Amino acid sequence: MQTLLEMRNITKTFPGVKALDAVNLKVAEGEIHALVGENGAGKSTLMKVLSGVYPKGTYDGEIHYDGQLAGFSGISDSEKLGIIIIHQELALVPLLSIAENLFVGNECATAGVVNWHETFRRTEDLLKKVGLKEAPAAQVDSLGVGKQQLVEIAKALSKDVRLLILDEPTAALSESDSQALLDLLLELKAQGVTSIVISHKLNEVRRIADTITVIRDGATVSTLDARKEPITEDRIVRDMVGRDMSQRYPERPRRAGDMLLEVRNWNAWHPDHAARQVIENIDFHVRAGEVVGIAGLMGAGRTELAMSLFGKSYGRNISGQVELRGKAIDTSTVASAIRSGLAYVTEDRKELGLILEESIQRNVTLANLADVSKSGVINEAEETKVAERYRAAMNIRTPSVFQKVMNLSGGNQQKVVLSKWLFAGPEVLILDEPTRGIDVGAKFEIYGIINELSAQGKGVLMISSEMPELLGMCDRIYVMNQGSFVGELSTDEASQERIMSLIVTE
Amino acid sequence: MTDTASQARNADKAKSISGYLASHLRDYGLLFALIAIMVFFQIVTDGTLLRPVNITNLFLQNSYIIIMALGMLIVIVGGNIDLSVGSVMGFVGALAAVMIVNWNVPVALTIPACLVVGILIGAAQGYWVAYWKIPSFIVTLAGMLVFRGLSLWLLEGQSVGPFPKSFQLLSTGFIPDVFGVGRPNVTALAVGIVAAGAIVWMGLRKRARNKAYGIEDEPTAFFLIRNAIVAGALLFVMYKLSTFRGLPNVLVTMGILTIIYAFLTEQTTIGRRIYALGGNEKAAKLSGIPTERLTFLTFVNMGMLAALAGLIFAARLNTATPKAGFAVELDVIAAVFIGGASMSGGVGKIVGAVVGAFIMGVMNNGMSIMGIGIDYQQVIKGLVLLAAVIFDVYNKQKQG
Numbered sequence: 001m002q003t004l005l006e007m008r009n010i011t012k013t014f015p016g017v018k019a020l021d022a023v024n025l026k027v028a029e030g031e032i033h034a035l036v037g038e039n040g041a042g043k044s045t046l047m048k049v050l051s052g053v054y055p056k057g058t059y060d061g062e063i064h065y066d067g068q069l070a071g072f073s074g075i076s077d078s079e080k081l082g083i084i085i086i087h088q089e090l091a092l093v094p095l096l097s098i099a100e101n102l103f104v105g106n107e108c109a110t111a112g113v114v115n116w117h118e119t120f121r122r123t124e125d126l127l128k129k130v131g132l133k134e135a136p137a138a139q140v141d142s143l144g145v146g147k148q149q150l151v152e153i154a155k156a157l158s159k160d161v162r163l164l165i166l167d168e169p170t171a172a173l174s175e176s177d178s179q180a181l182l183d184l185l186l187e188l189k190a191q192g193v194t195s196i197v198i199s200h201k202l203n204e205v206r207r208i209a210d211t212i213t214v215i216r217d218g219a220t221v222s223t224l225d226a227r228k229e230p231i232t233e234d235r236i237v238r239d240m241v242g243r244d245m246s247q248r249y250p251e252r253p254r255r256a257g258d259m260l261l262e263v264r265n266w267n268a269w270h271p272d273h274a275a276r277q278v279i280e281n282i283d284f285h286v287r288a289g290e291v292v293g294i295a296g297l298m299g300a301g302r303t304e305l306a307m308s309l310f311g312k313s314y315g316r317n318i319s320g321q322v323e324l325r326g327k328a329i330d331t332s333t334v335a336s337a338i339r340s341g342l343a344y345v346t347e348d349r350k351e352l353g354l355i356l357e358e359s360i361q362r363n364v365t366l367a368n369l370a371d372v373s374k375s376g377v378i379n380e381a382e383e384t385k386v387a388e389r390y391r392a393a394m395n396i397r398t399p400s401v402f403q404k405v406m407n408l409s410g411g412n413q414q415k416v417v418l419s420k421w422l423f424a425g426p427e428v429l430i431l432d433e434p435t436r437g438i439d440v441g442a443k444f445e446i447y448g449i450i451n452e453l454s455a456q457g458k459g460v461l462m463i464s465s466e467m468p469e470l471l472g473m474c475d476r477i478y479v480m481n482q483g484s485f486v487g488e489l490s491t492d493e494a495s496q497e498r499i500m501s502l503i504v505t506e
Numbered sequence: 507m508t509d510t511a512s513q514a515r516n517a518d519k520a521k522s523i524s525g526y527l528a529s530h531l532r533d534y535g536l537l538f539a540l541i542a543i544m545v546f547f548q549i550v551t552d553g554t555l556l557r558p559v560n561i562t563n564l565f566l567q568n569s570y571i572i573i574m575a576l577g578m579l580i581v582i583v584g585g586n587i588d589l590s591v592g593s594v595m596g597f598v599g600a601l602a603a604v605m606i607v608n609w610n611v612p613v614a615l616t617i618p619a620c621l622v623v624g625i626l627i628g629a630a631q632g633y634w635v636a637y638w639k640i641p642s643f644i645v646t647l648a649g650m651l652v653f654r655g656l657s658l659w660l661l662e663g664q665s666v667g668p669f670p671k672s673f674q675l676l677s678t679g680f681i682p683d684v685f686g687v688g689r690p691n692v693t694a695l696a697v698g699i700v701a702a703g704a705i706v707w708m709g710l711r712k713r714a715r716n717k718a719y720g721i722e723d724e725p726t727a728f729f730l731i732r733n734a735i736v737a738g739a740l741l742f743v744m745y746k747l748s749t750f751r752g753l754p755n756v757l758v759t760m761g762i763l764t765i766i767y768a769f770l771t772e773q774t775t776i777g778r779r780i781y782a783l784g785g786n787e788k789a790a791k792l793s794g795i796p797t798e799r800l801t802f803l804t805f806v807n808m809g810m811l812a813a814l815a816g817l818i819f820a821a822r823l824n825t826a827t828p829k830a831g832f833a834v835e836l837d838v839i840a841a842v843f844i845g846g847a848s849m850s851g852g853v854g855k856i857v858g859a860v861v862g863a864f865i866m867g868v869m870n871n872g873m874s875i876m877g878i879g880i881d882y883q884q885v886i887k888g889l890v891l892l893a894a895v896i897f898d899v900y901n902k903q904k905q906g
Contacts, residue, residue, distance in 0.1 A: 355789055357785045420793070
């Protein structure tokens with residue numbers, strides 16, 4: 001079979017990080033090629049190199065396409081040769097019709113005047129090809145996610161696609177929509193379209209893929225030919241997670257004290273799509289001194305769970321019971337959740353955690369101004385004392401606590417967020433990706449702080465996409481997938497393979 | 507050896523002074539801009555600008571702008587804007603005129619009633635902005651049209667007046683000289699001395715506390731010069747006022763309100779929370795701050811201050827006209843931005859807004875004395891606003 005695409009020794013570095021390290025990928029004409037790997041393994045980066053989002057010259061290595069050395073300086077370059085990428089977040093304009101979306105930027109027009117007759121005729125053809133029975137004039141936001149995905153594929157077909165790249169195409173789809181999409185991919189293959197599919201769902205990968213390439217830590221681990229012999233999910237999982245536990249975690253005596261936080265029957269629905277249940281019947285508990293992890297892929301609903309618990313900051317029609325030390329507590333607003341003893345360190349510290357324009361001092365006291373003020377008047381001297389105390393305790397590296405937070409490094413910003421929540425005096429801290437985007441040294445310090453909290457008898461609920469981190473830090477790990485908990489593992493029984501297999505076998 | 511060490515130390519010191527100046531350029535720049543503008547007009551108007559009668563006029567003419575700038579600063583720091591203040595001011599002035607002149611309601615009842623109406627107007631607009639998340643630009647643009655129309659309707663297109671003496675005192679009254687000297691007015695002088703003393707004393711106290719906490723403080727020379735200028739200017743103005751009719755009532759109202767709002771924004775939890783809300787609404791909300799209620803309150807407060815401004819404006823003209831307050835919102839908003847507030851919220855100071863309003867006021871006054879036409883006045887004011895904001899953005903880019 002002829003090779004359509006070959007990427008050789010692709011290396012891409014971002015400041016301080018090697019995202020791709022001599023990756024090789026070979027895709028034969030007319031096949032479906034699956035690209036699998038953990039979050040952050042480098043799959044999306046590789047596809048961005050291919051499609052020209054990272055233009056020629058910003059990476060090392062060679063791309064051969066259709067027998068020729070290629071290199072794109074933008075998406076329009078790669079699209080000209082029939083390489084079309086469909087991203088995880090759909091790129092449709094919700095308030096325009098299907099027809100308008102299909103031809104946006106590529107309108108059937110002469111001298112700038114759109115030929116609507118031609119547009120609608122071609123739209124009908126394309127919709128027939130992808131099996132979507134909708135009027136070309138239907139507005140895109142009136143369609144479900146599954147149908148929107150089909151519109152994206154129709155759009156790719158309108159551009160004479162030769163190589164179709166899909167990033168997690170079924171992540172947001174229901175079971176039946178997923179099946180329909182996979183069938184469509186097989187049909188396109190029969191018509192000669194080559195596809196690269198990035199997916200976490202190994203059962204789907206096994207169903208459609210001819211070849212599977214596994215990427216781990218920015219390098220190609222293996223390329224498996226599924227046509228010769230069936231490949232087991234275990235085999236893929238082993239390749240996906242098989243790294244050494246090279247990161248170190250500070251030691252902590254394991255202890256689980258009295259029952260602290262108990263959540264039962266927790267349910268929440270999507271804020272915009274009332275029919276979509278985002279959190280389904282979740283029960284969990286955290287004991288005093290315990291560090292409990294929640295593992296899962298992006299989009300599993302972990303952040304949504306945390307935010308719905310913390311003052312109903314996410315979702316609608318939230319229901320369920322929350323108890324602290326056996327007593328029901330009020331978490332209906334953020335203020336009451338804080339008063340009840342909860343704290344939530346957000347995943348996105350710049351957007352949701354900090355006031356970047358303000359000083360370290362003002363950020364640290366923000367969630368608990370009552371303790372530095374008297375009848376509403378702030379005692380700034382007291383406030384400075386508090387900020388200095390946390391600067392020393394957390395080892396925040398800064399010339400002064402009056403420094404604006406935006407001038408700090410990621411690790412120090414995270415310490416400011418942690419200081420803010422510790423000063424609020426919580427009993428249970430929910431940490432959402434507490435070490436995302438910070439360097440190894442600062443990570444180690446954050447782990448130390450978490451252990452210190454545990455030693456003080458506080459409960460810690462830790463959401464993380466880095467499995468080694470969960471395995472190294474937690475006493476227990478809940479595994480979450482598609483809005484519900486699909487398993488619970490103690491540290492002794494937990495391994496990356498077991499967690500992965502709980503996630504991928506639905 | 508010691509030579510190079512001391513050289514390095516000197517270099518460090520020079521660096522810290524220039525670094526301090528760079529990071530506080532906006533504050534000093536504003537003060538010096540006001541002084542430069544005053545000196546300029548003092549020269550080109552042959553000394554008319556700083557005559558006692560003109561200084562008194564300056565305060566009377568600009569009082570309502572300054573009072574509304576206090577509320578507008580808080581609205582803008584909270585991340586919103588209020589375009590309706592000119593219309594609300596005109597409407598409340600009209601309401602006061604109709605109540606007092608046509609319906610014979612006593613002045614002592616009319617004033618609180620009008621303030622309550624202002625509060626209700628602010629609440630009505632703030633409700634949509636805070637709880638329905640409708641952009642404040644649109645809500646208050648609607649309010650601007652609605653209240654412009656309502657004042658026309660209330661006045662039936664006519665001017666209503668004159669007001670009784672007791673109402674006029676709100677604006678054109680003066681504090682009588684309690685020492686009985688009369689001219690110079692010893693009360694004004696005494697207030698000036700006490701206020702100048704208080705400013706210096708508070709500055710010293712803050713400086714001492716900062717030193718105790720090891721906070722980076724303003725270099726001594728800067729501190730002395732700044733305080734000398736502020737205290738000197740205050741004494742100078744009070745002396746000039748004392749040789750005319752003394753302290754205008756509006757100046758006292760304005761001064762007290764400025765102190766209250768400066769305290770509120772800088773020293774209290776509610777002030778702190780408004781800055782947090784404007785700086786990052788989502789983060790503020792996730793820190794337990796009731797962001798909706800705060801946004802609502804900023805508009806309620808604005809409504810009340812616009813009503814007060816309306817009363818003062820009507821009292822000064824001694825009549826309510828359908829055109830009162832027309833386009834005033836633009837002067838108020840310009841004053842706040844010249845004073846260093848940021849369009850995106852979270853940044854700005856009460857003192858800055860007041861100085862910004864004075865810069866606008868002195869320019870209006872100076873150019874009128876010079877006989878410059880209203881056409882050129884508008885062009886110049888527009889360019890000054892643009893220059894101030896460009897200066898801000900340039901500064902920020904250089905730092906960041």
